[in-house]
Amino acid sequence: MSPASVPSSNDIVRRGAADLGAAIADGSLSSVEVTQAHLDRIADVDDSVHAFLHVDAEGALAAARAADEARAAGETRSPLAGVPIAVKDIVATKGQPTTAGSRILQGWIPPYDATVTTRLRAAGLPILGKTNMDEFAMGSSTEHSAYGPTHNPWDLDRIPGGSGGGSSAAVAAFEAPLAIGTDTGGSIRQPAAVTGTVGTKPTYGGVSRYGLIALASSLDQAGPCTRSVLDAALLHEIIGGHDVMDSTSIDAPVPGVVEAARRGDVAGLRIGVVDEISGEGFQPGVRARFEESLKLLEARGAEIVRVGCPSFVKGLAAYYLILPSEASSNLAKFDAMRYGLRVGPQGVASPSAEQVMAATRDAGFGDEVKRRIILGTYALSAGYYDAYYGQAQKVRTLIARDFAAAFEQADVLVTPTAPTTAFKLGEKLDDPMAMYLNDVATIPANLAGVPGMSIPNGLAEDGLPTGFQILAPATRDDRLYEVGAALEAALLEQWGAPILDQAPALPVREVTR
Amino acid sequence: MSVLDAVVDYDDAIARYDPVMGLEVHVELNTATKMFCGCATGFGAEPNSQVCPVCLGLPGALPVVNAAAVESAIRIGLALNCSIAPWCRFARKNYFYPDMTKNFQTSQYDEPIAFDGYLDVEIPNAAGDGTEIFRVEIERAHMEEDSGKSLHVGGSTGRIQGAEYSLVDYNRAGVPLIEIVTRPVRGAGERAPEVAKAYVAALRDLLKALDVSDVRMEQGSVRCDANVSLMPRGEQELGTRTETKNVNSLRSIERAIRYEISRHAAVLDSGAAIHQETRHWHEDTGVTTSGRPKSDADDYRYFPEPDLVPVAPSSDYVEQLRTTLPEPPDQRRKRLQKDWGYTDLEMRDVLNAGATELIEQTVADGASPAAARKWWTGELARRANADGRTIDDLGVTPAHIAELSGLVASGRLNDAMARQVLDGVVAGEGTPTEVADARGLALAQDDGALEAAVDKVIAANEPIAAKVREGKLNAAGALIGGVMKEMRGQADAARARELILARLT
Known part of the structure; x- marks a missing residue:
């Protein structure tokens, strides 16, 4: 037994990032202690969760020591200085492997940092390691990782969502207080929903994409994965803002997300329920929690309005043309010529460059990646471009118009984040269409570039967490935090404790340290 | 070694066929940095020393447009009397090749920065007693990035066929290029090769005057691809073309086009069809050889580059650039x-x-x-x-x-x-x-020796001297020649003429 005056590792890892940042700032905890506690937790539970592809204990502790020294020297790098973080394996980290969950990048160590990584380092956040994901972020279950699936901490037989299942599971399993995810069609928000955590996809251009291995350039966006709305806002503020290395980056300061998260005031706010994604056809428990959340927000002074977004139903089809098209081009660079896996064709004595490219891509890409490359190559081909890619871009315009019209009537839009709670591992692996339908509610935000957030809003009839999605106009990310914080507070009041307290204890590896 | 293609005499070819040309000139800009990153562009640096995550196409890296390259592109467009697009995008041209780091080239497709222009070039007139203006119409000038450079080692030709291995230098990858494409050049007749040469020469002079490129053809900073087709005289329908790649001197452009005209004529005369293909020009032997088949169906799966925002030069900016143009x-x-x-x-x-x-x-x-x-x-x-x-x-x-x-x-x-x-x-x-x-080269500075030589030569050539005295001044030339010979060349001929005329007139 530890003496009561010394916080046990278990206590540290259950504390939120804002709280830990404050404790490190006032000297009651050191970053080294906090970082070590999380490394210990990873050692204890990650065999069963498999949220991490790579853990950098040495690098994280070195960064923690640097953060402690900076604090001792009176430097204040950020409110989260010293708080460790997990980073999705699609974000380039100099000197640390970055595979995007693919065999084709096995062993690749980037010679440069993504802008997100640079900002985390500058803000003093030790990087614990890289989290598991569907290969090249293609998937909604993390089962398409070349390195094996991540398991949902709520039920290890279930998926943690995807593509960023590793980041959300790490946060849900208390292996990290914070994580970076990326969201192309829901890869931050859907995993947040099914793991009972918070996830934000910022406005397109709000967070630099420099150093994010591109899936679909016009849809990708990095964002925070956390256990509270305030933690997400604090992290959002650190990684957000203009970057000259990303032409699509918005040249404006990050909106006041932290202030909004602290305020959480929805009085007089018009909250729009989207007719087309109001829960019809969704799991009953998901719908029930959604309706209850609306009532909680109404009780806090919000006005609930109904809005129509007729083009949203075409979103999924447009998305599955635009994404594969861009991905087929973005993934062309993985050709064995300069880095990553190289496989020679069998039975060829003196292979040509083309033969090596083909053999490597055949061996290095998983089936889902190949499926989407083929789809995208087809959709961009001469004679098909107008019918597929061209039409999809028109749908995209229509969806943006629907959003514009809806935001005339409502300050934010809300939907259930995902149609169901976490499904069983393997359940939808052979049914791509069923898998794709997971993203029906999250995709419109990516197509239109507007920000979205998922916060946990209860447990469904199966005892698994559900998510509540908030969508705001482009560059008004602060409204997500305003509404998210209000609902979070109302739910906390109702339950008396965070929802993650209801998650079952994880099996802890029996080791002597 | 491949069998040499049959050719017909150039004049015979021109007598039966009208040549039509299309010229694509790639110009490397002389910007300090690359098209989409901050790497240096200097020629001749240590291989792979001017590279970064962006031009190496590393996973996650993103392009940012070089504003100086856009400025050069607009100035070139204006100097070629083009319209400048108020809004245009880059596009991805997708194809696999080891010298392309991303396996797509960031280029412009259906939205070039400059379009619909012309360049008037001066060529010797048909009579051969002066010059005339030939107008070459410009279809478009667009921005793109250069590829890396492959070096095929082993084998005799330096080409990929037969090489033991290949090396790639990515220093050139991402260097800003402007591709200037003409409309089909018709009506030049037998002077087609001259027109092509004059066009590239005029373009080179223009680019130099604009100070947008080093215009060193031998270093590849100006590269010309020449499309040639023939139509039987009197017909209007374009024949099948071939594209001769990387013709890298003015002289070669003229020779390569002349050769292709002769070769096309031989093929057409034999009743066969021209295959649409790329051709390689061989400077040493003065012939072209078959490259890869090319068809209009080559599918590069172009789509707008999602990593870049549109280029939208304001009309004020364009007009301001117009004031910086050199004299036409x-x-x-x-x-x-x-x-x-x-x-x-x-x-x-x-x-x-x-x-x-x-x-x-x-x-x-x-x-x-x-x-x-x-x-x-x-x-x-x-x-x-x-x-x-x-x-x-x-x-x-x-x-x-x-x-x-x-x-x-x-x-x-x-x-x-x-x-x-x-x-x-x-x-x-x-x-x-x-x-x-x-x-030790210098003329004698005092006239003593020269005067003595003049006197000696006049005395020895009295009949010629008499003609000069009669006013036939041209005859003095022979005397000057004699004086120069006498002086073993170490004399100023003009001075010798003065002295001779002073004595005889």
Whole structure:
């Protein structure tokens, strides 16, 4: 037994990032202690969760020591200085492997940092390691990782969502207080929903994409994965803002997300329920929690309005043309010529460059990646471009118009984040269409570039967490935090404790340290 | 070695067919940094030393447009009398090749920055007694990035076939390029090769005047792909074309097009069809050989580059750039001809020799226009022709020629001695004065020996002297020749003429 005056590792890892940042700032905890506690937790539970592809204990502790020294020297790098973080394996980290969950990048160590990584380092956040994901972020279950699936901490037989299942599971399993995810069609928000955590996809251009291995350039966006709305806002503020290395980056300061998260005031706010994604056809428990959340927000002074977004139903089809098209081009660079896996064709004595490219891509890409490359190559081909890619871009315009019209009537839009709670591992692996339908509610935000957030809003009839999605106009990310914080507070009041307290204890590896 | 293609005599080919050309010129801009990253662009650096995550296409890296390259593109477009797009995008041209780091080239497709222009080029007229203007219409000028450079090692040809292995230098990957594409050039007839050469020469001069490129064809900073097709005379429907790649000197452009016209004619005469394909030009043997088949169905799966925002130059900006354009080439030619007092024929020789800029600089350095023209279009053009080089590649600068003509004008050297001095300059022995000093070349400075020689020659050639006395001054030439011979060349011929005329008239 530890003496009561010394916080046990278990206590540290259950504390939120804002709280830990404050404790490190006032000297009651050191970053080294906090970082070590999380490394210990990873050692204890990650065999069963498999949220991490790579853990950098040495690098994280070195960064923690640097953060402690900076604090001792009176430097204040950020409110989260010293708080460790997990980073999705699609974000380039100099000197640390970055595979995007693919065999084709096995062993690749980037010679440069993504802008997100640079900002985390500058803000003093030790990087614990890289989290598991569907290969090249293609998937909604993390089962398409070349390195094996991540398991949902709520039920290890279930998926943690995807593509960023590793980041959300790490946060849900208390292996990290914070994580970076990326969201192309829901890869931050859907995993947040099914793991009972918070996830934000910022406005397109709000967070630099420099150093994010591109899936679909016009849809990708990095964002925070956390256990509270305030933690997400604090992290959002650190990684957000203009970057000259990303032409699509918005040249404006990050909106006041932290202030909004602290305020959480929805009085007089018009909250729009989207007719087309109001829960019809969704799991009953998901719908029930959604309706209850609306009532909680109404009780806090919000006005609930109904809005129509007729083009949203075409979103999924447009998305599955635009994404594969861009991905087929973005993934062309993985050709064995300069880095990553190289496989020679069998039975060829003196292979040509083309033969090596083909053999490597055949061996290095998983089936889902190949499926989407083929789809995208087809959709961009001469004679098909107008019918597929061209039409999809028109749908995209229509969806943006629907959003514009809806935001005339409502300050934010809300939907259930995902149609169901976490499904069983393997359940939808052979049914791509069923898998794709997971993203029906999250995709419109990516197509239109507007920000979205998922916060946990209860447990469904199966005892698994559900998510509540908030969508705001482009560059008004602060409204997500305003509404998210209000609902979070109302739910906390109702339950008396965070929802993650209801998650079952994880099996802890029996080791002597 | 492949079997040589049949060709027909050029004049026979032209008698039966009308050639149509399409010229695609790639210009490497001289911006300090690459098209989409901050890497240096200097030529000849250690391989793979001017690279970064962006131009190496590393996972996660993103392009950012070089504003200086956009500025150059707009200025080129304006100088080519093009319209400038108020809004245009980059596009991805997707194809796999090891020298392409991303396996797509970031280029422009259906939205070029500049379009619908022309360039008037001056060519010798049909009568051969002057020049005329031929208008080459410009379809578009667009921005793109260069690829890396492959080096195929082993094998005899330096080509990929037969090579043991290949190396790639990515220093060139991402260097800004402007591709300038003409509309089909028709109606040039037998002068098609000359028009092509004159067009590229005029384009080169224009780019140089704009100061947007080094325009070093031998270093690949200007590269020309020449499309050629033939139509039977009197027909209007375009024939099948071939595209001869990377023709890298003005002389080669003329030769390659001439060759292709002869080759096409032979194929068509035989009743066979031209295959649409790329052709490689061989400078040494003066022929083209078959490259890869090319069809209009090549599918590059173009789509708008999602990593870049559209380029939208304001009209104020474009108008401001218009004020920075140099004098249009034709106006400039007219002005220089007037300033220099050249006849049309003399000016034509200057243009043919590609010596306009050199003469301009030589005159600026102090030579008379007449002397500058005489040297560049005479002696230096002859030397360049003999060596298969261009006159700006002889190692002789305008300053050298200005100095040399100063030495002649001051009477220190005569023309024959000046040519010997030039040998020394070409051989790298120093400036003209240094060479003259080192070789001990100088005319006798007192007239004593010269006068004695004049008297001796007049006495020995009384019948000629009599003609001069009768007013036939041209006859003095023979006497001058005698005097120069007597003096073993170490005399100023002009002075000798003065002395002879002083005695006889």
